[in-house]
Amino acid sequence: MRFKSSSAFYQELHGFCIERLKESFNPDSQLFDLRLHNRHWGLVEGTENSSSTAMVLIALHRADIDVEGLFSLQIKSVLKALTDLHRFPVYHETLGLLIWANAIWDGSSLSDLLQELGLSLIKIPALTRNLKSAELAWLVSGFAHEYRRSGEQDVLETLKILLTQLQLRQHKTSHVFYHYAHNAPLRLCYRRHVTTFADQVYPVQALAFASILLKEPGYLQQVQPCVQQIVDLQGKLGQWWWHYDARNAQVLQAYPVYSVHQHAMAPMMLMALAAAGGKAHTAAMSLSHAWQDHNEINANMTDREVGTMWRDIEYDENKLASSFRKARSVMGQTRDRTSRLPKLKIRYDTWPYEWGWCLYAQAIATTAPPSQHLI
Template identity: 25%
Template sequence: MTMIISPNFGVKLLVPTASSKLSHNSPLVNYALNGLERCWLPEHRRWSHIFHLDGRPSPNESVPNSDVFYTLNVLLGMSRVAGIPSGLDLPEIFSRNASLLTRLPVRKYAFGMALWSAAELGLETPERVKRELTAILADESRWKSFRAQDIGMLLTGVVAQARAGENEWWRYAGPLFRFLKERFHSESGLFFDAPFGFRRRFSSFATQTYLSIACYQYGEFAGDASALVMADTCVRNLIALQGPQGEWPWFFDAMSGRVLDFYEVYSVHQYGMAPALLEWAERFGQRGSRDALVKGFNWVLGQNQLDRAMLVPELSLTLRSQVRKGELTTKAPRVLRAVKNAWLGKGERLIDGTDVEVRLECRSYELGWILWSFGQRTDLPELTNNCAFGGA
């Protein structure tokens, strides 16, 4: 294999051969690993919040609390990768960043990601992180402030720890699932974004993904059929709402089960988070899940409204999203549109492609989801070995 020494990771892949550790990975996985090298912040030993793709001289933007969460997400993905780049000490990176959870203003879901990634990597969660999280989980009155991503990640992390033999966490799994079932599950089959209040009905694709994965994880490990039914029902509804070119809608009315706004269409949903969820759906025999995965992934390869691949091959990075023109820097129109559509009982469709533009950035966690979703898959060579990633 031809290699160059990099000041970041240590080794940068150029041409993989059978003699290299990285040759055990698919071209897609190596693409993501190479992209992550661009996002690496060596002075902090973590991956960045944003890598800007607009040509600025210093493209990496660091936001410490976001960096740390994204780094834990990347480490989760690394747990499924056969060949890790030289120079990456995963236990050290995990310990350094997980320890910061008690010092930075992070959301509760970051603690869930720490539990999940630690379990998958076979690492010990820092003691002060355990203490703070135990206090949160032991006081159910604090759960009222949880958003969907909080409870989804926490339940997934608790189950992952129990599966790894850390039984101290299992006592929280049942109560967390019951709270999820009582306060986040809608009769429409989708999930609410919050346990209380007007805002709860306005839920995102991320809401559906994190809570469905949590239900699959809990249902399988606990033998709870109701959790599996909830996850399967949500996936079935999502597949029915998928766009004509594989777009996963961003915003839903969880009360009615309608799409309120397709935009932004995020690349990470297409190649990372939806495949992570649909892997579970495939395992439990959900009809159409594999086709939906492939169709969604092909959106990234150029089968989309702009007829544009959402890749930056020279940097091994991805373009974050396709967004309505004029909405790159404001959410106000999207919020008003969603409220109006919910009030009028209207669903939303895709708009004309001439009114869509691209968000020129890549976030490290997005590449982490590629590693998690495809690090161990060998059954989709049309995706993992696609020529877009250097495959045959």
């Protein structure tokens, strides 16, 4: 198979991402909260209005997009709408993304932002007990970029506490990050070993940021074995599997295989590692990109007619079978990916952050970071 260069791969997707993001911006809410669902536009669900909006803001800034000109929006209005969401505790899970976006767009001071939400720096570490590892990593990344902006000592002290908490989430021998902390509430802790691909991507990225920002090679050294483990498990067609057992790094649930993991999140992780001085997994990244059009069901996940990248390839099964499969994962029963291929289907959705992270990955692959960004 002949691989496209990263620049050629992303150049084809760039226009799709810009046009769909224009459509995903909701002038009524001032958020990027509209998605494609079964090929039709509708509102996102849950806290996705917050996470997608913050990720898109981060991406548009890194890609140096003329946001106010192309999107007919005011960044201050979007940041205010995003901040207003975080007045509700359910949105604590995306607080790190808000802090990250606020820092790079030079919004409110962190102390003013937290005060507006009824929070303070001293309260932040206690919030992490209920957070997934990906969400804790967003906090680390947010504080890293805030410290780059402000240089304030109390921000650095909180960042170091969060870094220690994140480091403790990594299994000592498998090198994979758990889904939750060891002291998470029982309702969450029972499945802490069932970790996700996102629980690897964002911690690696966050610790790479910290290694660059603080000039501490120990953070890089900690995540290199994690990345190598995940790369070793990459599918023959470039697939990044979804669920792993953090205790032994076995794949628990192969599917869904998400397009955003292939075109954006895995490349983000690999490029962050390389930027911090780690190994450049160029072959794994090329294979990851190639999956978009050369995959297990011979489908083009990049729909050039619609102008999007469809969400995933997933199991085609009923709710009972899905529940049984997930229960097996919690019990640590792996699914053999080399046996007869299960029945699969495409999910015809795309969420705003998928277009955003694609632009972010493209920017990292093709341009030097502006001063507000670490990578």
